[in-house]
Amino acid sequence: MTRSLDTLSRRSFLSTGLTAGALVVGFSMVPRAFAQLAGGGEGGPGPKVVAPNLPGSLKSAPMLDSWIRIDANGAVTVFTGKVELGQGIKTALIQVAAEELDVPPARVTLVTADTARTPDEGLTAGSHSMQDSGTAILNAAANVRMLLARKAAESWGVAEDAVTTTGDGRLAGPGGRSAPYGEVAAALSLHVEAVPDAPRRDPAQYRTMGRDLPRVDIPAKLAGGAAYIQDMRLPGMLHARVVRGPSVGTRLEPLAIAEVAAMPGVVTVVQDGSFVAIVAEREWTAVKALRRIQTAKAVRSAPPLPNGGVVEALKALPSRDIVIQDGPDTPATPAHTVKARYTRPWLSHGSIGPSCSLALFQDGKLTVWTHSQGTFDVRRVAAQLVGLPEEDVHAIHVEGAGCYGQNGADDVSADAALIARHVPGRPIRLQWMREQEFGWEPLGPGMVTELEASLGPDKRIAAWRHEVWSNPHNNRPVGAGGVLAGGEIPNPFPVPEGKPIPMPEGDGSRNSVPLYDLPNLHVVYHFLKDMPIRVSALRSLGAHLNVFSIESMFDELAKAGGIDPLDLRLAHMVDERGRDVIATVAERFGWRGRPRPDGRRGCGLAFARYKNLGAYCAVAMEVEVERETGRIRVRRAVAAVDCGQAASPDGVRNQVEGGIVQSISWTSREAMSFDAERRTGFDWSAYPILRFKDVPDSVAVHVMDRPGQPFLGTAEAAQGPAAAALANAVADATGVRLRDMPLSPERVRAAVGVI
Amino acid sequence: MTMTLTINGAEHRVDAEPDTPLLYVLRDDLGLNGAKYGCGLGQCGACTVHVDGRPVFSCLTPVAAVQGRRVTTVEGLGSPGNLGPLQQAFEQEQAAQCGYCIAGMIMRAQALLDRGGPISDADIRNHMQTNLCRCGTHMRILRAVRRAVDATGARTSSLEAKP
Numbered sequence: 001m002t003r004s005l006d007t008l009s010r011r012s013f014l015s016t017g018l019t020a021g022a023l024v025v026g027f028s029m030v031p032r033a034f035a036q037l038a039g040g041g042e043g044g045p046g047p048k049v050v051a052p053n054l055p056g057s058l059k060s061a062p063m064l065d066s067w068i069r070i071d072a073n074g075a076v077t078v079f080t081g082k083v084e085l086g087q088g089i090k091t092a093l094i095q096v097a098a099e100e101l102d103v104p105p106a107r108v109t110l111v112t113a114d115t116a117r118t119p120d121e122g123l124t125a126g127s128h129s130m131q132d133s134g135t136a137i138l139n140a141a142a143n144v145r146m147l148l149a150r151k152a153a154e155s156w157g158v159a160e161d162a163v164t165t166t167g168d169g170r171l172a173g174p175g176g177r178s179a180p181y182g183e184v185a186a187a188l189s190l191h192v193e194a195v196p197d198a199p200r201r202d203p204a205q206y207r208t209m210g211r212d213l214p215r216v217d218i219p220a221k222l223a224g225g226a227a228y229i230q231d232m233r234l235p236g237m238l239h240a241r242v243v244r245g246p247s248v249g250t251r252l253e254p255l256a257i258a259e260v261a262a263m264p265g266v267v268t269v270v271q272d273g274s275f276v277a278i279v280a281e282r283e284w285t286a287v288k289a290l291r292r293i294q295t296a297k298a299v300r301s302a303p304p305l306p307n308g309g310v311v312e313a314l315k316a317l318p319s320r321d322i323v324i325q326d327g328p329d330t331p332a333t334p335a336h337t338v339k340a341r342y343t344r345p346w347l348s349h350g351s352i353g354p355s356c357s358l359a360l361f362q363d364g365k366l367t368v369w370t371h372s373q374g375t376f377d378v379r380r381v382a383a384q385l386v387g388l389p390e391e392d393v394h395a396i397h398v399e400g401a402g403c404y405g406q407n408g409a410d411d412v413s414a415d416a417a418l419i420a421r422h423v424p425g426r427p428i429r430l431q432w433m434r435e436q437e438f439g440w441e442p443l444g445p446g447m448v449t450e451l452e453a454s455l456g457p458d459k460r461i462a463a464w465r466h467e468v469w470s471n472p473h474n475n476r477p478v479g480a481g482g483v484l485a486g487g488e489i490p491n492p493f494p495v496p497e498g499k500p501i502p503m504p505e506g507d508g509s510r511n512s513v514p515l516y517d518l519p520n521l522h523v524v525y526h527f528l529k530d531m532p533i534r535v536s537a538l539r540s541l542g543a544h545l546n547v548f549s550i551e552s553m554f555d556e557l558a559k560a561g562g563i564d565p566l567d568l569r570l571a572h573m574v575d576e577r578g579r580d581v582i583a584t585v586a587e588r589f590g591w592r593g594r595p596r597p598d599g600r601r602g603c604g605l606a607f608a609r610y611k612n613l614g615a616y617c618a619v620a621m622e623v624e625v626e627r628e629t630g631r632i633r634v635r636r637a638v639a640a641v642d643c644g645q646a647a648s649p650d651g652v653r654n655q656v657e658g659g660i661v662q663s664i665s666w667t668s669r670e671a672m673s674f675d676a677e678r679r680t681g682f683d684w685s686a687y688p689i690l691r692f693k694d695v696p697d698s699v700a701v702h703v704m705d706r707p708g709q710p711f712l713g714t715a716e717a718a719q720g721p722a723a724a725a726l727a728n729a730v731a732d733a734t735g736v737r738l739r740d741m742p743l744s745p746e747r748v749r750a751a752v753g754v755i
Numbered sequence: 756m757t758m759t760l761t762i763n764g765a766e767h768r769v770d771a772e773p774d775t776p777l778l779y780v781l782r783d784d785l786g787l788n789g790a791k792y793g794c795g796l797g798q799c800g801a802c803t804v805h806v807d808g809r810p811v812f813s814c815l816t817p818v819a820a821v822q823g824r825r826v827t828t829v830e831g832l833g834s835p836g837n838l839g840p841l842q843q844a845f846e847q848e849q850a851a852q853c854g855y856c857i858a859g860m861i862m863r864a865q866a867l868l869d870r871g872g873p874i875s876d877a878d879i880r881n882h883m884q885t886n887l888c889r890c891g892t893h894m895r896i897l898r899a900v901r902r903a904v905d906a907t908g909a910r911t912s913s914l915e916a917k918p
Contacts, residue, residue, distance in 0.1 A: 214849065222857060698894070
């Protein structure tokens with residue numbers, strides 16, 4: 001059986017005076033002034049700032065009970081609008097809360113993004129979770145501890161500063177007075193606004209923060225516990241598969257819908273415009289039905305894909321030129337000038353688990369379980385897509401496989417919501433197939449940079465010009481036009497026009513301004529709003545290529561001037577913390593005594609401060625280039641990172657180690673391939689990523705000790721430096737500079753040849 | 756079709772089409788979360804389980820083919836509250852980020868441990884080559900397997916251990 005679309009209330013909702021177009025315009029007209037406060041400027045305008053004097057996300061959710069609840073038995077519940085993506089944020093936030101409340105971490109339960117329970121903190125993106133939510137929870141907890149001490153002092157009739165906490169969830173006062181938090185909290189309302197200056201615990205006395213607490217999410221992941229959205233099984237649940245062509249911009253025809261609908265075990269085939277989904281009692285039935293439908297012919301329904309490589313594709317697009325840095329200029333007499341173009345192809349997020357979502361439409365209300373990075377945006381999108389007021393849509397985050405940006409998570413949640421709307425009363429579980437994840441997720445944008453830099457006779461950099469060409473990296477859906485289903489229903493929602501993220505966060509421009517002290521500095525962002533290939537955020541956005549370019553150029557200049565790359569960097573780094581991480585990595589790597597290049601072996605280093613406002617990260621690598629095959633073997637990678645106070649140092653190490661390995665994979669072998677009709681990288685053989693034999697022999701990460709310093713976002717900090725360190729090491733080893741990613745075995749072999 | 760399967764030492768009767776991949780039966784009929792759908796193509800290893808002690812891709816193995824054979828999933832090695840030795844090694848090394856690949860990694864590595872005999876670092880890398888991780892947790896995974904190998908006393912000398 002098939003269901004038709006017109007029975008839905010979407011039209012009646014839209015006919016109340018809001019048209020699809022008007023809604024989209026409405027979203028696009030929202031001021032973006034506060035965008036930098038949540039999720040690094042990605043997504044929508046972010047939650048409204050109501051208390052600008054408060055730190056972190058307290059600015060938009062200043063009431064203490066939005067963040068912390070203490071039960072009469074002393075159990076602590078902490079609420080965050082950020083989500084676990086495998087980056088360990090749950091454990092880090094528990095450590096933050098436990099530290100400032102001064103309770104054992106086991107006492108704390110953390111609730112992550114849920115539109116009915118937690119503050120809206122925008123996206124979990126841009127390495128912002130510690131800055132936004134960590135800072136909010138740190139200060140909210142300090143406020144709560146202050147109020148508990150005040151209340152206890154009042155009831156004991158003692159001075160407030162005579163009351164201390166003992167680390168086990170108790171307050172202590174003069175004369176052996178003691179009371180558990182639960183008892184004091186019962187007489188206290190936390191429905192009060194935070195103050196910005198609640199006294200914080202002395203970092204020298206920290207009991208929980210800065211220690212390596214085992215991650216709370218790991219045991220279930222090791223033993224088949226219910227750890228992922230894919231593991232949810234709701235009573236009466238049906239399995240769905242969505243029907244699409246092999247990649248964005250294609251459709252299948254003809255669709256064998258009647259045949260598939262008649263297959264035993266198929267409950268229905270949902271059709272809503274060109275949106276089609278199979279719903280079955282059993283998952284394998286849905287898969288088999290999908291495979292039957294997929295035998296149809298694929299037809300390209302969108303404009304043709306661009307011809308040629310990334311340079312031809314991007315430079316053919318109309319550009320809006322955004323001047324990011326324009327001097328000031330001082331007279332210079334360059335002794336050496338280097339001009340170079342660097343490129344990155346389109347990259348897949350490559351999540352190991354294809355995207356998955358569950359949805360239930362019952363009694364006029366819709367619930368969506370999602371692993372999107374923007375739980376509140378999933379609610380906005382679903383409400384608009386199915387025609388329900390937002391208050392009738394409940395979105396709950398449940399962890400999925402790592403996403404590293406906008407993979408299929410938002411699309412699959414919208415798909416599931418739409419299917420559920422057609423099949424009331426039964427929970428719907430939809431998982432994309434492997435080829436759908438590769439074929440339909442937004443890719444990390446291809447990019448091009450052109451740099452021109454000069455070295456003066458004094459061996460100092462005399463001028464620097466950086467131009468970058470990029471599509472928008474921020475196409476996070478904030479309305480139905482941003483998801484695939486929104487373009488497939490009748491009266492489709494238009495795809496919103498891409499917009500740049502303003503500096504200092506930037507998107508394609510992210511990290512295009514070197515942190516070094518450089519004269520005659522010019523930076524231009526050629527922003528390309530037209531997107532011939534579906535793209536959105538991939539971990540670190542433009543920083544991957546911009547840092548690759550800047551740090552490659554440093555080594556190119558160093559070589560031209562006969563200067564050690566370390567010395568050239570230190571000579572231009574004024575920021576003390578920047579100098580510290582560069583010097584630390586050089587020392588731990590043994591840079592001064594490094595093996596000298598012999599045609600096969602070489603060393604490289606690179607540095608960036610993420611967005612020039614997040615974590616500082618320097619990476620050094622020793623590589624061995626197999627000239628006969630072009631294979632690059634990374635013998636060792638050493639990193640130093642300064643992320644301010646590390647809540648969980650091992651969590652930071654895990655993120656930076658992972659960032660280095662992932663960036664080696666991006667930089668040395670990955671590129672989405674296309675033919676005239678479609679993406680052709682649809683599985684792991686056509687889109688290979690790094691496997692065990694090609695990961696470094698060793699990776700060591702040193703976390704700088706910065707007690708009490710503000711949190712600086714870390715999770716994306718290694719992507720750019722690792723990419724550049726690799727290219728610099730290959731150039732050192734072989735004498736050949738490779739500027740086009742990927743530095744694949746074929747390219748390396750062709751460029752360096754056999755000695 | 757009704758079949759009797761032996762999963763983690765216990766017999767289960769399931770009613771499924773014989774061509775159903777073992778993965779879907781484990782997850783949907785038996786409620787076992789360990790084996791994951793990653794690619795359905797035998798390219799990533801997220802679905803790895805043991806059949807008669809050998810690692811197989813459960814996404815490619817028809818359920819009818821495992822009747823009368825012993826199937827072990829990661830749940831058979833321990834539970835979240837009572838981790839087995841290899842799982843403990845992963846815990847100790849904090850060898851997971853998103854962790855979606857990890858149950859498959861553990862089952863793959865367990866097959867190496869079960870093989871016995873001396874195991875070098877290069878052996879571990881070669882053996883783990885079939886399994887993909889996207890978070891870049893490889894170094895920790897290798898350390899965790901090394902730790903578990905060492906606990907069995909099966910390490911080779913450092914000279915032999917060079918890749």
